[in-house]
Amino acid sequence: ETAVFQTPNYHVTQVGNEVSFNCKQTLGHDTMYWYKQDSKKLLKIMFSYNNKQLIVNETVPRRFSPQSSDKAHLNLRIKSVEPEDSAVYLCASSSYAEQFFGPGTRLTVL
Amino acid sequence: GQQVQQSPTSLVLQEGENAELQCNFSTSLNSMQWFYQRPGGSLISVFYNPSGTKQSGRLTSTTVIKERRSSLHISSSQITDSGTYLCAMERGSGSWQLIFGSGTQLTVMP
Numbered sequence: 001e002t003a004v005f006q007t008p009n010y011h012v013t014q015v016g017n018e019v020s021f022n023c024k025q026t027l028g029h030d031t032m033y034w035y036k037q038d039s040k041k042l043l044k045i046m047f048s049y050n051n052k053q054l055i056v057n058e059t060v061p062r063r064f065s066p067q068s069s070d071k072a073h074l075n076l077r078i079k080s081v082e083p084e085d086s087a088v089y090l091c092a093s094s095s096y097a098e099q100f101f102g103p104g105t106r107l108t109v110l
Numbered sequence: 111g112q113q114v115q116q117s118p119t120s121l122v123l124q125e126g127e128n129a130e131l132q133c134n135f136s137t138s139l140n141s142m143q144w145f146y147q148r149p150g151g152s153l154i155s156v157f158y159n160p161s162g163t164k165q166s167g168r169l170t171s172t173t174v175i176k177e178r179r180s181s182l183h184i185s186s187s188q189i190t191d192s193g194t195y196l197c198a199m200e201r202g203s204g205s206w207q208l209i210f211g212s213g214t215q216l217t218v219m220p
């Protein structure tokens with residue numbers, strides 16, 4: 001099956017902890033992305049990454065960092081979570097402009 | 111100001127009625143995409159439509175670059191069409207990062 005896969009589906013943690021979310025795509029795409037969807041369902045780009053370039057949205061706090069081992073994987077690490085980080089984190093990939101999304105990881109910060 | 115504006119915010123239809131969803135962009139349009147999302151569900155690409163008209167079954171998308179707008183028409187709506195429809199445009203600078211509208215919540219009643 002070719003798609004975008006994310007783990008875990010959901011994660012509950014406490015303020016100050018470190019979390020890491022995984023994303024893998026089997027579509028053969030060159031570019032991957034992380035988006036954040038807040039409680040009002042608004043989606044915002046966080047990062048885009050291919051083997052040449054990492055582009056960071058300037059509004060993303062520095063405690064967030066993407067990690068990639070190869071072009072099929074782009075993980076998201078949050079160093080010290082805060083309550084406002086509670087959201088759904090969506091991973092996507094593309095070979096050109098059309099993007100395909102994973103099912104998301106729902107993060108709850110207590 | 112918001113770069114991508116969707117209307118209406120919500121729409122309630124009787125099964126069989128048609129729906130017209132609008133998306134307006136405040137900047138030049140490079141590429142755009144329509145997505146569908148069920149509550150708690152993943153984002154599904156409905157159309158990648160940077161210009162012109164595309165049709166798939168009961169769905170038709172029309173993008174007019176000069177007027178900076180795109181529409182999604184759903185004919186003969188069905189209960190299973192209920193969900194949130196999101197439009198997104200490319201952020202620019204060749205990053206292919208998407209900027210999303212706030213979505214149209216569609217409810218189709220029996």
